[in-house]
Amino acid sequence: MAEPRRWYLFTYDIRNPKRWRKVYELMRGYGERLQLSVFRCSLNDRDREKLRWELAQVMAEEDTLLVLGLCGSCVERVRAINPKEGWPEDPAPFRVL
Template sequence: MAELKNWYLICYDIRCPKRWRKAYKLLEGYGERLQYSIFRCWLSQRMREKLRWELEKILTTEDDLILIRLSQQCVRDLPKYNRSNTWLLDEKGFRVI
C-alpha cells in the first residue's frame, strides 16, 4: 500500500550564502520553489523526516526553518483567495490503456 502524502510549505531564512545554496539544491530535489526561500513539496511522513534530517545537517542555530503541512481542505481552497496561477497542480492523473 502506498504511503499517505501531504503538501508541505517549507520556508527558511539562512544567514550564510554557502549554506543557503546547499539547502536550496537539496530542496530542489524534493519540490518546487514558489518564492525565494519558500518551497512546496509533496511528501510522505518518511520523506519529510528524511528531508528534515538532511536539512539539519546543513543548518546552524542562527538559521530559521519551518515546515507547514497543508490539509487537503487548505489546498482545495487556495484558488478561492489567490491569483489563479498561485498553486498550479498537474491534475491529469493516470490513463488506463
Template sequence: MPPRPSNAEHAYVVVYDISDPKRWRRVFKLMQGYGRWLQLSVFHCRLGGKRRIEMAAAIEGIIDATADHVVILDLGPAEEVALHVESLGKTFTPIERRAIVI
C-alpha cells in the first residue's frame, strides 16, 4: 500500500526485526523521535502523512533490506481509532494529541 500524502494524523504501530545490533540501536534511536516505545522493537506512533513518509525513508536509510524487516501497521485516522490494548505487566499509555509550545 503506498504511503498516504495527507497530513491527517493516523495511528501506527511500527515493529521491526533488525539483525545487526548497531543498526537496531540506530533504528531504536530514530523511532524515539516519531512515537512512544512500547517494548523492545515496537513503537506506537501518531503521524501525519508527511511525517510517516519521512519516517519510512529514514528507516530505509538505516536498514539492510536483505537482512532486516520493518512492519508499519496503519490503524487509521488517529481521532477515530478506539485503541484498545491489553497490557500484561507494565501499563500501556496511548499517545494523546497535545500542543507543544516552544
C-alpha cells in the first residue's frame, strides 16, 4: 500500500547565489514553484525526509528553511496569483493571526 501524501509549503532564504540556485533546482524536482523561493509540495514521509536531508547537504548554517504542513482546506486556499490575472472575484477568507 502506498504511503499517504501530505501537502507542505517550503520557503527558504539562501545567502549565497550559488547555493540558492542549487536549492532552487532541487526544489523544482519535488514541487510546484509559487514564488521565487516558495514551493508547494505533495510528499509522503519518506520523500519529505529525503528532501530535508538533501537540503541540509546544500544549505549553510546562515541559510534558513521554513516548512509548513498544510491541511486539505489550507491547500485549496493557497493561491499563486499572477498580476496579469488579478485577484479572484470571490475574496478568500483571510485572517490575521
